[in-house]
Amino acid sequence: MGTPVIVMIVTLAMPNGDASVQVRPMETAAQCRLAADLEAADPFVARVECSELRDGRLELEFRSLEQDTEAVAPGVARPMTSNPRTTG
Numbered sequence: 001m002g003t004p005v006i007v008m009i010v011t012l013a014m015p016n017g018d019a020s021v022q023v024r025p026m027e028t029a030a031q032c033r034l035a036a037d038l039e040a041a042d043p044f045v046a047r048v049e050c051s052e053l054r055d056g057r058l059e060l061e062f063r064s065l066e067q068d069t070e071a072v073a074p075g076v077a078r079p080m081t082s083n084p085r086t087t088g
Helices: 028-041
Strands: 006-011 021-028 043-056
Touching: 006 028, 021 028, 028 043
Parallel strands: none
Antiparallel strands: 006 021, 006 043
């Protein structure tokens, strides 16, 4: 078993409707978590996730927006992204 490959996946959602996904390699899982916390503070980051490449596969875990917006008060519009600080 070789050195694990850790990546940070950042999904951007811009106010004009543009979106993109960036995949960045990281040295360790701890560094990835720290970088992910910093990325999550960006208002244009919709989602950020750290993952490890295992057996040539990169497995991601996407939660549904229903789980992300359960804390939203009744009658309040759901955010377009999972990041409540986004402008979307």
